[in-house]
Amino acid sequence: MTDSSRIIAGVVLLTIITIQFGGYFMTRIVRGQVPMTDFQKSFARAGHGHAGVLVILSLVGLLYVDQTSLTGFWLWVARLAIPAAAILMSGGFFASSAGKDRTQPNQFLWVLWLGAASLALGVLTLGIGLIVA
Numbered sequence: 001m002t003d004s005s006r007i008i009a010g011v012v013l014l015t016i017i018t019i020q021f022g023g024y025f026m027t028r029i030v031r032g033q034v035p036m037t038d039f040q041k042s043f044a045r046a047g048h049g050h051a052g053v054l055v056i057l058s059l060v061g062l063l064y065v066d067q068t069s070l071t072g073f074w075l076w077v078a079r080l081a082i083p084a085a086a087i088l089m090s091g092g093f094f095a096s097s098a099g100k101d102r103t104q105p106n107q108f109l110w111v112l113w114l115g116a117a118s119l120a121l122g123v124l125t126l127g128i129g130l131i132v133a
Contacts, residue, residue: 081122088115
């Protein structure tokens with residue numbers, strides 16, 4: 001593993017602490033200690049779930065990225081787009097459901113879609129990079 005991938009993997013691993021805090025917060029939500037609408041609860045679950053899954057996918061991707069022949073810009077896209085998607089997608093779920101008694105997404109829903117684009121770009125770049133290596 002290259003130094004760059006190793007350092008990024010270390011940073012990604014440290015983000016798991018925030019996901020753990022999110023799990024604790026989710027237990028408060030389901031016990032009714034945090035007032036939320038059904039919509040907000042579903043977006044909180046989705047945000048938390050996406051964060052966990054995409055962080056794991058980020059770590060797996062970092063193991064593969066150094067096996068490609070990607071260089072320059074595309075190498076960095078393959079390294080960073082999936083971790084960025086973990087932040088953007090989960091953040092998009094949380095930000096777009098913020099506000100008292102909200103029953104539909106607010107104007108920050110675009111953050112979720114930006115994360116989806118980042119995920120698509122990252123996995124396409126990494127997948128193609130592995131196929132042509």
